[in-house]
Amino acid sequence: xxxxxxxPVVLHRLLFxxxxxxxxxxxxxxxxxxxxxxxxxRLENPLVSSINLGDFYYDLNQKxxxxxxxxxxxxxxxxxxxxxxxxxxxxxxxxxxxxxxxRSPETANTLESTHYAVVRALLDGGHTSVLMQLLTQPMMYxxxxxxxxxxxxxxxxxxxxxxxxxxxxxxxxxxxxxxxxHLTQALALASCYYYITSEDNQPWxxxxxxxxxxxxxxxxxxxxxxxxxxxxxxxxxEPDHLVGKTLAWASPLVGGLVGRSCEVLGWALYGxxxxxxxxxxxxxxxxxxxxxxxxxxVKSLIEGVEDGQxxxxxxxxxARLEAADSGVVEQDxxxxxxxxxxxxxxxxxxxxxxxQKENYHRWEKQREEEYQKQIEExxxxxxxxxxxxxxxxxxxxxxxxxxxxxxxxxxxLLSDAKKKYYHKKSPAYPKKKKPRVIDEAYIPPEx
Amino acid sequence: MPYKLVGRTTLFRxxxxxxIIGHLKNFGEGRMVVRSTFxxxxxxxxxxxxxxxxxMDTGRPHMDEDNMKGEVLVxxxxxxxxxxxxxxxxxxxxxxxxxxxxxxxxxYIEAFRNxxxxxxxxxxxxxxxxxxxxxxxERDGHAARELKLKIGSKIKWVPGGxxxxxxxxxxx
Numbered sequence: 001x002x003x004x005x006x007x008p009v010v011l012h013r014l015l016f017x018x019x020x021x022x023x024x025x026x027x028x029x030x031x032x033x034x035x036x037x038x039x040x041x042r043l044e045n046p047l048v049s050s051i052n053l054g055d056f057y058y059d060l061n062q063k064x065x066x067x068x069x070x071x072x073x074x075x076x077x078x079x080x081x082x083x084x085x086x087x088x089x090x091x092x093x094x095x096x097x098x099x100x101x102x103r104s105p106e107t108a109n110t111l112e113s114t115h116y117a118v119v120r121a122l123l124d125g126g127h128t129s130v131l132m133q134l135l136t137q138p139m140m141y142x143x144x145x146x147x148x149x150x151x152x153x154x155x156x157x158x159x160x161x162x163x164x165x166x167x168x169x170x171x172x173x174x175x176x177x178x179x180x181x182h183l184t185q186a187l188a189l190a191s192c193y194y195y196i197t198s199e200d201n202q203p204w205x206x207x208x209x210x211x212x213x214x215x216x217x218x219x220x221x222x223x224x225x226x227x228x229x230x231x232x233x234x235x236x237x238e239p240d241h242l243v244g245k246t247l248a249w250a251s252p253l254v255g256g257l258v259g260r261s262c263e264v265l266g267w268a269l270y271g272x273x274x275x276x277x278x279x280x281x282x283x284x285x286x287x288x289x290x291x292x293x294x295x296x297x298v299k300s301l302i303e304g305v306e307d308g309q310x311x312x313x314x315x316x317x318x319a320r321l322e323a324a325d326s327g328v329v330e331q332d333x334x335x336x337x338x339x340x341x342x343x344x345x346x347x348x349x350x351x352x353x354x355x356q357k358e359n360y361h362r363w364e365k366q367r368e369e370e371y372q373k374q375i376e377e378x379x380x381x382x383x384x385x386x387x388x389x390x391x392x393x394x395x396x397x398x399x400x401x402x403x404x405x406x407x408x409x410x411x412x413l414l415s416d417a418k419k420k421y422y423h424k425k426s427p428a429y430p431k432k433k434k435p436r437v438i439d440e441a442y443i444p445p446e447x
Numbered sequence: 448m449p450y451k452l453v454g455r456t457t458l459f460r461x462x463x464x465x466x467i468i469g470h471l472k473n474f475g476e477g478r479m480v481v482r483s484t485f486x487x488x489x490x491x492x493x494x495x496x497x498x499x500x501x502x503m504d505t506g507r508p509h510m511d512e513d514n515m516k517g518e519v520l521v522x523x524x525x526x527x528x529x530x531x532x533x534x535x536x537x538x539x540x541x542x543x544x545x546x547x548x549x550x551x552x553x554x555y556i557e558a559f560r561n562x563x564x565x566x567x568x569x570x571x572x573x574x575x576x577x578x579x580x581x582x583x584x585e586r587d588g589h590a591a592r593e594l595k596l597k598i599g600s601k602i603k604w605v606p607g608g609x610x611x612x613x614x615x616x617x618x619x
Contacts, residue, residue, distance in 0.1 A: 108474070108500040139514070144472035178473055178548050211509070213449050222454040222510050226542045229460055233546065234470050 007360055026186070027337075028345045029155045038357050039120070042080050045364060047371055051081045057093055062099055074107040075372040076100045079117035080367070085125030095141070096116055102142040110142070111370065113363035119145050123156060128165050135172055140209075148356050155185040159192065162241055164202040166191035167243050174246040175234060183348040185253045186341040189262055192243045194248075196265070196297075204239035244269025255419040257329070258336050268298040273310050280317040289329040291336075295322065318321040329376035450509045457542075458484065464539035465501045465514040467546050472501040479547040479555065480521075491558035492526035493547065497522055497532055515540040527562035572596055 043049055044345040056078055064070050070208040075097050082090060098118060101107055122131040145153065150169055157166035170188035179185045195201060237244050247266025249260040260283060269274040275300075283290060298320060321327045403410070460483040468475040475496045484493040499519040506512020519539050523530040573593040576584065584591060591611065 022513055026493050103503045103505065105500070105502045139466070140470075142469075175470065179474075180567040216449050217449075219451045219453050220510055223513075224457050225452055225454045226459055226511060227457065229462060229542070231462060231545065234467075260462075279571075 002024075025157070028190075028341045029151065029349060033152060033155070033349060033352055033356075035353060035356050035360070038360050040083075042360065042364060043083055045367075046366060048077060048080050051077055053078070053081055057097075058079070059098075060097065069104040069106055069180060070100045071374065072101060072106050072111055072114070072373055073367070076111045076114045076117070076367060076370075079114050079121060082117070082121045084129075085121045086125075087125075089409050090125055091122060091130040092288065094121055095134065098134060098141050098143065102140060107142060107409075109370075111363065111366055112146075112359075113367065114146050115143055116149055116363075118143060119153065120226040121150050123153065124189075128157075128162055129205065132168055132205070136168060136207055141202055143178075147184045148176075148352055148359075150180070150183055151187055151352070154184075154191050158187075158191060161198075162202060163191065164197050164204055167195035167239070167246075168204070170250070171242040171246045174242070177249075179250050180252055183341075183344040183352070185250055186337075186344040188246060188250050189254055189258065190337045190341050192247050192266075193262060194332065195243055196269070197334065206237060239270045241271065242388055244271070249270075250274070254340065256340075257289065257331065258333065258340055260288055261290040262296055264290060265294045269302040273305065273314055277314060277317050280314075280321050284317075284324050284327070285322050287324070287326050289326040290321075291333045292328050292330050293333055295328050320367065345435040349441075459541055459543040461543045461545045463514055463542050464518055464535075465500075466518065466542075467544055468496065468519070469484045469501060469503075469514065471546075474501065480544045481547055481555070482543045483545060484540075484543055485525070488526050490562055491555050492527075493555045493559075494521040494523055496520075515526050525557055527564060528561065529559075533589050539557045556565070570596070578601065 026423060059072050060074055065073075078097060079094065081292075082094070085088075101110065101114075118134065119131065122128075122134070130412065134143040135145075140143070150173060152427070153169045154166045156181075157163070157169065170191040173179050173184065173188050179188055191325075206300075236245065246265045247262045248270055250264070251261075251263035253259075264276065264279050264283070267279055295318065302311060302318065303313045305314070451488065464480065467480060471490070479493050479495050481493045482493065497520045497570065499517065501517035503514065503519065504516045516536075517539065519570065520532050520534045520559060523533050525534070556609045572595060574596055575581070576592060576594055
């Protein structure tokens with residue numbers, strides 16, 4: 001077998017099998033990364049365990065109806081109490097509470113653990129669409145997972161082959177402009193790459209709330225109009241643009257063949273042809289190679305450009321790169337990315353697990369402190385109310401007891417007995433006199 | 448048909464500061480923003496967010512009155528001069544702000560470090576009287592022939608500059 005050249009069919013099957021095996025082994029992080037045991041210990045805290053979810057939700061709703069706000073510590077306790085993410089209605093309750101908290105001034109006091117608890121609850125319950133809704137609308141929901149949480153999210157989505165969700169988490173990292181340590185960078189790159197290269201992905205849904213528009217044009221008077229402004233960052237909506245920008249920004253941090261190829265692919269997807277040309281020229285002058293699969297994908301994207309001149313420029317730049325010495329290399333990019341992620345995971349996992357466990361402890365302490373602060377505030381408020389009430393009571397009793405002693409002073413306080421009466425001024429517009437109504441049936445009395 | 452908003456136009460180009468801060472984690476602590484109306488100055492002008500506490504208010508529906516209130520402290524650099532940490536809550540509602548990406552921040556910082564303030568113009572504290580006033584003063588027997596200037600921060604007249612005493616040369 002070794003001496004004979006492999007027939008194309010066998011070769012193809014071998015490659016395909018290898019690819020399939022690699023696709024199955026998307027195990028970047030071990031099961032320990034979830035720190036399930038330590039995470040479940042939060043339920044042993046009496047603060048958390050003494051809550052009954054149904055009653056607590058009802059109380060929070062009542063409080064929202066009466067006072068118009070929910071406090072951050074309450075929401076945090078609720079989120080941490082959720083032990084069965086698959087229960088009915090969990091996703092809706094979580095979404096509602098997070099929205100109430102975010103759209104109030106209390107949002108400045110949101111605890112760190114709330115973000116993690118919400119993410120864990122929705123992830124473990126499989127409510128991917130709700131999670132994406134919360135993640136992609138920061139003004140409405142304000143969910144900001146940290147790097148370790150993002151690692152867990154992307155890893156879980158890649159394992160479940162939910163590439164759209166993984167790519168959305170990566171684009172969230174790009175929008176925050178914080179790709180974090182090597183593992184998070186590599187996972188973001190991997191998520192975007194797998195989203196691009198896989199055929200049937202879940203749809204990239206737009207969760208912005210739809211405004212109901214009236215049938216006829218309704219004009220509304222406002223003080224000042226806003227000029228249309230597209231900031232090309234938070235306003236990006238197209239999945240290709242978001243994923244392209246994520247690739248283009250994350251790739252230089254990763255570097256290597258993977259980094260260079262993904263950067264070119266990113267700029268092409270995003271549609272920024274100037275940056276694409278600059279990247280291609282940089283590769284040519286730097287004598288660095290990129291993967292062939294990327295080149296073919298970029299070529300198909302360039303062909304879609306309407307502007308003929310720009311199209312030609314890009315095609316020529318690409319051709320120049322291909323013609324150069326070390327221009328293009330036949331390498332399986334997905335396996336290279338997988339290897340990169342696995343290496344980064346092996347390196348970072350023990351430390352990350354340690355940091356996560358420390359976080360859990362810190363959050364528990366924070367939760368208790370906040371709770372004590374709230375109790376103190378409530379106690380103070382009650383005390384003040386009681387004191388006020390007592391003061392009023394005492395003042396009333398005092399007035400009664402010392403009435404005759406203070407009679408003179410009290411009589412001075414009384415206003416002057418005689419009230420001055422002013423005659424009615426004639427109005428500026430005299431009332432119209434009604435014509436005299438003659439009653440026909442009136443018989444004057446006989447005197 | 449959508450709601451059509453009718454009102455006065457402005458020259459602002461950008462987003463409300465709260466709309467930018469609301470999208471960032473930790474309420475944009477440590478991020479840099481610029482205002483588009485101040486980009487016309489050649490000197491560097493930018494703000495670095497120190498602390499932000501939005502009120503997440505919602506105004507009347509369909510009138511674009513959301514997210515206008517809150518408290519924000521920023522470090523202000525205006526036209527090359529550093530003003531320290533100021534409270535910018537009252538102007539945060541203006542839809543004029545733009546987020547500066549992290550890889551673009553260095554450009555602004557460099558411009559600020561290299562900025563040399565312009566030389567201070569020393570203006571003479573006295574000025575010649577207008578010619579007619581001079582004639583009247585001479586006739587009435589006043590000794591003064593010069594006017595004392597009240598130099599504040601807004602003085603723009605430099606003797607010998609445009610519209611200086613040369614205008615009246617040879618009039619009398």
